[in-house]
Each structure stands twice: as C-alpha cells, then as structure tokens.
Amino acid sequence: MRTMMLEEVILDPEDPWSGILSKLTWAIRSTTQSSLNATPGQIVFGRDILYNLAFTVNWNDLKAKNLQRRRTNNQQENRKRIKYHFKVNDEVMLERNTLQRKMNPLRDGPFTITKIYTNGTVRIQKKIVSECVNIRRISPYLTSDVHA
Numbered sequence: 001m002r003t004m005m006l007e008e009v010i011l012d013p014e015d016p017w018s019g020i021l022s023k024l025t026w027a028i029r030s031t032t033q034s035s036l037n038a039t040p041g042q043i044v045f046g047r048d049i050l051y052n053l054a055f056t057v058n059w060n061d062l063k064a065k066n067l068q069r070r071r072t073n074n075q076q077e078n079r080k081r082i083k084y085h086f087k088v089n090d091e092v093m094l095e096r097n098t099l100q101r102k103m104n105p106l107r108d109g110p111f112t113i114t115k116i117y118t119n120g121t122v123r124i125q126k127k128i129v130s131e132c133v134n135i136r137r138i139s140p141y142l143t144s145d146v147h148a
Helices: 017-030 040-045 059-079
Strands: 091-095 107-116 121-126 129-134 138-140
16 A cells, blocks of 8 residues: 555545555465465466466475474574473472563562473462463573562
8 A cells, every 4th residue: 555655546536445455455466475485366266366377286385385484483493492391399480471561570489380291381389379381481480580
C-alpha cells in the first residue's frame, strides 16, 4: 500500500478498497517465499501466476528443507545455552510467565527441586504448594539473584 501513493490515486467513491485489495492479494500470491521456494499462488493453483507454466510442488523436498532449517535454528539457539544438570534439592529461581513492570524482578524464588522427570520438567516446592514446571522456566539460584 505504501508504494501505491494513495494521495494521488482517484478512488471509486462506492468501493474504494476493491482495486487496492486486488493489487495487494496479487502481490502476496506472486511473491516468492524463502521457506517454500515458490509463490503461494504456485502452490495453491499448481501454475505460475505471471507466466503460463505448470508448477509441481515437491512436498518431500519442502519438508526436508523445513526440518533442516529448524535444526539449524535450534543449534544456533542452543549454542548460547549453558548446560546445567539439575538435581533434587537444588535451589532454583522460577521465571514469571507474565509481563512485568520495569523494576519488578523477573524471577521468583528460591524454590527447592523435589523431583526431576525425564520429559524436561521438574517438580518444585513453593512454600506449601508443589508445582511441576518446565526446565526452561527455571535457572540455578545464585546468591547474587534478587528474589521476591
């Protein structure tokens, strides 16, 4: 819409959006997406929108490329992680899963781990309540952590 210079276009008073929306949908359908290596129009209609050419989608190739992209992204993300093996009776800080004000602490704790499961979760003791949480929400308790 930014490239259309709407200030200079004379719009139909009865239906001003029809021309704009048709151009936008054409642009979306004819733009090649990097994850698909094809346009959405080619995948949906089996033909190229710009040229009169048939298009065949190789779904197995697309699945393999997406799987490889996910693995690469996971490896990049995991490179930054510090490996830590939690044990029963370790003290941990629990990330708050809601938006916080600027000066509020990001984590609560320390809480004690009472059980470790094989599916990536742990059970922690929060005062009189026992809660099962994902290990991505916890971090080792350090004396420098500010806790509530």
